[in-house]
Amino acid sequence: MNAKVSGDPAARGPGLRTVVGASAAGTAFEWYDFFIFGSLTAIIARHFYAEVGEATSYILALLTFGVGFVVRPLGALVFGWFGDQVGRKTTFLVTITLMGVATVAIGLLPDYSQAGIIAPILLITMRILQGFALGGEYGGAAIFVAEHSPNEKRGFLTGWIQTTAALGLIGALVVIIVTRLTVGAEAFNEWGWRIPFLLSAFLLVISLWIRMKLHESPAFQRMAAESTEKRAPFKESFLTWRNGRFVLLALFGIMIAQGAVWYAGYFYTRFFMERVLKVEVATVDAWCWP
Numbered sequence: 001m002n003a004k005v006s007g008d009p010a011a012r013g014p015g016l017r018t019v020v021g022a023s024a025a026g027t028a029f030e031w032y033d034f035f036i037f038g039s040l041t042a043i044i045a046r047h048f049y050a051e052v053g054e055a056t057s058y059i060l061a062l063l064t065f066g067v068g069f070v071v072r073p074l075g076a077l078v079f080g081w082f083g084d085q086v087g088r089k090t091t092f093l094v095t096i097t098l099m100g101v102a103t104v105a106i107g108l109l110p111d112y113s114q115a116g117i118i119a120p121i122l123l124i125t126m127r128i129l130q131g132f133a134l135g136g137e138y139g140g141a142a143i144f145v146a147e148h149s150p151n152e153k154r155g156f157l158t159g160w161i162q163t164t165a166a167l168g169l170i171g172a173l174v175v176i177i178v179t180r181l182t183v184g185a186e187a188f189n190e191w192g193w194r195i196p197f198l199l200s201a202f203l204l205v206i207s208l209w210i211r212m213k214l215h216e217s218p219a220f221q222r223m224a225a226e227s228t229e230k231r232a233p234f235k236e237s238f239l240t241w242r243n244g245r246f247v248l249l250a251l252f253g254i255m256i257a258q259g260a261v262w263y264a265g266y267f268y269t270r271f272f273m274e275r276v277l278k279v280e281v282a283t284v285d286a287w288c289w290p
Helices: 016-039 041-048 054-070 072-086 088-108 118-148 151-162 164-183 185-192 194-198 200-211 218-226 233-238 241-276 281-287
Strands: none
Touching: 016 041, 016 054, 016 088, 016 118, 016 151, 016 164, 016 200, 016 241, 041 054, 041 118, 041 185, 041 241, 054 072, 054 118, 054 241, 072 088, 072 118, 072 233, 088 118, 088 194, 088 200, 118 151, 118 218, 151 164, 164 185, 164 194, 164 281, 185 194, 194 200, 233 241, 241 281
């Protein structure tokens, strides 16, 4: 794990452990930002969709949460291209800043009673930005680690990036539980729910500090130095059967099934416990560990 990056013995920069740790930590912070919303859907529904009834407001809040998933593929495409043009490190800094700013902004938004229809519009806009940023972050982090890793350890090391969703969810739940216990349930429902979002400002500073220490991957540096012809990455990836078959296999053979199990398993469990079984929210938070 302490070995230097592969492919260029002369390369100088952070050790492999630092690269993996910084990439995984930053991505975990982004998942924390993304999952706070889902964990607080019931409270957000009351504040931003209060005028349409309890059941409808909850559905609208869930749809707002879902908007983030709709734009994730677009974020992956845009930031994947951006990363090839300007570098992985710069892309990291952009995605994590975008996510952090959008999350903090949710904690500062006026609710429906203060701003009317503008409140849910702003909320949806912030969710779009969150999903867009996470789409670029998740794949970018895996690529960054892969480009630093020796061939025989590439799968193992990029696997750390896959753990970040669970770590981000655990972090979100811990912060929510501690905040609720600290300010009390009534105050949390009134204004304390904003605190977990606002704490993202602190996480953003830490993430930027960590990632500023990273260097571009040797693979990207070689690619930038050797590339003399124009490339069409989208066409090469999606419109040729040689590459497109792997995209389809990953999408329909792996990611759709994995996503359905993960998100339905966690968030529908919350919905069922809160809305059908009428379990106390604090109890739901304590039991809904990944």
